[in-house]
Amino acid sequence: MRYISTRGQAPALSFEEVVLTGMASDGGLYVPEEIPMLSHDDLAAMAGLSYAEIAFRVMKPYVNGEIDDATFRGIVEEAYATFSHDAVVPLNQLDANHFLLELFHGPTLAFKDVALQLLGRILDHFLQKRGERAVIMGATSGDTGSAAIEGCRHCDNLDIFILHPHQRVSEVQRRQMTTVLADNVFNVAIEGNFDDAQAMVKASFADQGFLDGTRLVAVNSINWARIMAQIVYYVASAVALGAPHRAVSFCVPSANFGNVFAGYMAKRMGLPVTQFIIATNANDILHRTLADNDFSKQELVATLAPSMDIVVSSNFERLLFEAYERDGAAVKALLERFQSEPSALAEAPLARLRESFASHSVSDATILEVIREAHHRTQEILDPHTATGYRAAEQARADAATPVITLATAHPAKFAEAVVKAGFPGVPLPPHMDDLLEREERYSVLPAELSAVQRFVVENRR
Ligand SMILES: *Cc1c(COP(=O)(O)O)cnc(C)c1O
Numbered sequence: 001m002r003y004i005s006t007r008g009q010a011p012a013l014s015f016e017e018v019v020l021t022g023m024a025s026d027g028g029l030y031v032p033e034e035i036p037m038l039s040h041d042d043l044a045a046m047a048g049l050s051y052a053e054i055a056f057r058v059m060k061p062y063v064n065g066e067i068d069d070a071t072f073r074g075i076v077e078e079a080y081a082t083f084s085h086d087a088v089v090p091l092n093q094l095d096a097n098h099f100l101l102e103l104f105h106g107p108t109l110a111f112k113d114v115a116l117q118l119l120g121r122i123l124d125h126f127l128q129k130r131g132e133r134a135v136i137m138g139a140t141s142g143d144t145g146s147a148a149i150e151g152c153r154h155c156d157n158l159d160i161f162i163l164h165p166h167q168r169v170s171e172v173q174r175r176q177m178t179t180v181l182a183d184n185v186f187n188v189a190i191e192g193n194f195d196d197a198q199a200m201v202k203a204s205f206a207d208q209g210f211l212d213g214t215r216l217v218a219v220n221s222i223n224w225a226r227i228m229a230q231i232v233y234y235v236a237s238a239v240a241l242g243a244p245h246r247a248v249s250f251c252v253p254s255a256n257f258g259n260v261f262a263g264y265m266a267k268r269m270g271l272p273v274t275q276f277i278i279a280t281n282a283n284d285i286l287h288r289t290l291a292d293n294d295f296s297k298q299e300l301v302a303t304l305a306p307s308m309d310i311v312v313s314s315n316f317e318r319l320l321f322e323a324y325e326r327d328g329a330a331v332k333a334l335l336e337r338f339q340s341e342p343s344a345l346a347e348a349p350l351a352r353l354r355e356s357f358a359s360h361s362v363s364d365a366t367i368l369e370v371i372r373e374a375h376h377r378t379q380e381i382l383d384p385h386t387a388t389g390y391r392a393a394e395q396a397r398a399d400a401a402t403p404v405i406t407l408a409t410a411h412p413a414k415f416a417e418a419v420v421k422a423g424f425p426g427v428p429l430p431p432h433m434d435d436l437l438e439r440e441e442r443y444s445v446l447p448a449e450l451s452a453v454q455r456f457v458v459e460n461r462r
Pocket of ligand 1: 143253258410
């Protein structure tokens with residue numbers, strides 16, 4: 001198994017290289033050259049297996065023997081032992097045919113833990129084997145930073161530097177990062193906004209000379225291993241509801257498209273999926289593209305579901321590559337045009353997408369209404385991201401007979417603002433986090449200057 005770029009020009013890479021690389025040198029994203037298949041019998045044999053065992057079987061062909069089976073099993077088991085629910089990602093039945101897949105039982109209470117608990121350990125394994133160390137840099141306005149820190153805190157060969165805008169992230173989100181007191185974790189509060197932090201990370205990746213040859217690694221959602229890890233819960237939940245003997249649909253609160261793209265991969269591997277429903281908030285580029293073929297950027301809107309606030313969906317490129325039947329030149333042309341002007345997909349690729357995907361966009365007012373309505377009907381308090389999914393599933397499902405699984409991407413305690421606005425007294429943090437507001441914090445405040453940030457990285461990396 002090799003990995004190739006969606007823009008068709010970068011060299012093909014091994015699994016190890018692709019995990020350490022991030023973006024392809026031609027500006028594209030890496031995807032597997034062939035999609036491994038799960039046969040009817042493979043799927044049937046997964047009934048009743050543990051999440052870790054299903055994860056091992058689904059991911060094994062992508063790892064391509066580059067980690068031996070026993071070691072990879074150990075990595076997978078360790079990664080998912082950090083989840084507080086024995087089922088790792090339990091299914092919660094809301095009514096006769098609507099299920100919630102609870103992806104928020106990991107260390108930081110959002111679905112990004114599923115991928116980052118695994119990615120940190122895989123990176124550490126490869127670095128150990130090569131006798132190398134690496135530096136991770138990232139900018140965050142919330143979820144990704146804390147999940148990346150939790151995923152790397154035990155990794156001997158990694159030092160992680162996460163930049164957040166000083167005094168502009170919620171207290172819970174900041175403390176989820178700054179109370180991790182590990183020797184290899186460095187939180188930097190930038191005296192600026194998120195875009196300033198992001199720009200400094202981008203500039204550091206573009207010119208890595210300041211690190212004197214130490215590898216700089218990105219753990220954002222373009223890293224293939226994150227997609228790979230996310231394929232697993234589509235397979236596990238569909239099998240729990242009767243796959244391969246019965247098909248299901250999925251509804252996915254979406255932003256950068258990494259999550260729902262993993263679902264699409266599961267379908268391509270052979271999982272019977274009737275429909276993927278993409279839920280967006282007011283930042284609705286995915287919905288506009290599918291519904292109206294309006295593939296254009298619009299102003300960023302700050303919503304009650306902040307982890308879905310995006311202008312461009314980076315992983316959508318991976319789906320375009322499939323929709324354009326793997327024509328890297330066509331994808332490159334479309335995306336280069338899209339950077340500077342409103343664009344549209346060609347007819348045939350769009351029709352292909354519409355065979356598998358539907359979409360629905362949900363406003364802030366509707367998010368609040370849905371949190372109240374879902375509670376009234378099911379006694380569940382949904383987080384605002386999951387609320388977009390709940391509504392989209394009901395609005396856009398093709399038929400009532402196929403079970404629909406809505407992905408619950410965050411725990412409601414993590415996004416208390418929306419829950420309180422919806423009229424609830426708030427949701428307590430789960431027991432393992434209930435002292436979060438009393439824990440000791442550690443972070444450094446730095447000016448929004450590239451040289452100051454890079455000096456900090458060089459002086460503190462181990
Ligand atoms: C990151 C995130 C999303 C969006 O996922 P993508 O993979 O970027 O589409 C949705 N909900 C929550 C809570 C998130 O943290």
